[in-house]
Amino acid sequence: MSNKPDPADELAGTEQPFVQHLMELRDRLLYCVYGLAVCMAVLAIWPGPSGLIDLIAVPIRAHMPPDAKLIAVGVFSPFFVPIKVLGMAAVLMSLPWLMYQMWAFVAPGLYSHEKKFAMPLIVVGSLLAYIGIGFVQFFVLDKMFGFIQQFTPASVAATPDIASYVEAILSLYLAFGLAFQVPIVVILLVRLNMVSIEKLKEFRGYFIVLAFVIAAVVTPPDVISQLALAVPMCILYELGIWGARWFTKASAAPDAPPERTDPS
Template sequence: MSTPQDDELAGTEQPFVSHLIELRDRLIRAVIAIALGFGLLCLYPGPAGLYDLLAAPLVAHLPDGATMIATNVLSPFLVPLKITLLAGFLLALPVVLYQVWAFVAPGLYSHEKRLVLPLVVSSTGLFFVGVAFCYFFVFGKVFTFIQSFAPKSIRAAPDIEAYLSFVMTMFIAFGAAFEVPVVVVVLARMGLVSIEKLREWRGYFIVLAFVIAAVITPPDIVSQLALAVPMCLLYEVGIFAAGYFVRYSKPPETEGQEQQGN
């Protein structure tokens, strides 16, 4: 004869197992998408072509006849392969994010879905915009500044692994910096900071943005402004978006209480 405790526990294992199975399936789909992106990029333009594309901003500013070097025996093979794998992940990122969203969405309320999906899409887009801004604008200014200070007695020959590390650091820094509106919206939506406080802290954030830019970027005014100014502008965008999202993603109960109070 079953006890009340047995009845309470009955049926709890199957939903948990089904969630694990769903998680496994969605992870497999995400890995397959990344593998397909990696395979396509291996076919065209290929690992070497991708590295040449990544190195183009630096190579364009090297002295005539100068090239990049590899100080490690395996670097000419491993570095382009790492770049191809990273590019394959970025290519498959929409599929990966969709799998994450599809797994999490059934457990969210409707007002939470209205908040999470736009934030996922906007954060991904802003990260890509930050990376593109860094590649097409900032790199040219930074490498011009660096080469202008190089003594004529030194022949520049950057190592490909060191260049990859520098590029990844800059990409992550600018991609993260462009997430400022998302951070502002989340803080306001969670009730940690009011929109009025965000407006009052505008001056402090401007100082913080320039400090971050001075620490992360090379010591030239162009690259520092290229990071700090967009951060300040995006902070204003975040304040504007926070007012909309806080109102748009309120629970139905909260909306009903506010209507009764009015």
């Protein structure tokens, strides 16, 4: 049996030793750390940890008395909470760089027609994450705290602890940032031949139920935040089906037969 690489396969003969893969992984992880460090340094200078705290506190302070402030119950909260917020902001700021490093690690194993569409997916995935987090910051939190404050008795002063507040909103940022990746997940599942577009259409009703279940689990127990997560997920699922149909055709190998699609 001949061991010569297949000339029709552009990846034939490009296999690398396992140790070289580990070295490449190490380098990419170091690049991620360097990117995070640079973003943390920039954010530490401007707007600074205090400025970031003031920014994320805008939604809840809008529903508090004018002279009211968030409180720090823990002894070390005034120090650790701003550092935690600074780290999370650095991750968000460097997200395209982090995703690029992931792509650069797997790129040698991709065909040229697949590499051409990897960067658009990285850009769109980062943009969707930013849209999801912005949706939380500028819409969900305001409506959610307005709804919750309606149930606060007049004899009770609503002065939340800064540590619990930051933990709650960071979990929402993460939940919405990941939920808004639904179109990317759908496109990749179809492109990797793990599921067909017809099966995704048949699963549409189950996904709607699943979206509301996920929203009920990861969001606070108020109907506004649950609807704010479940409804966009359903819309993004439909966009993912449309995008998967286009992306599969556009990124197919030059000699690959066109994929059969459901005429409906």
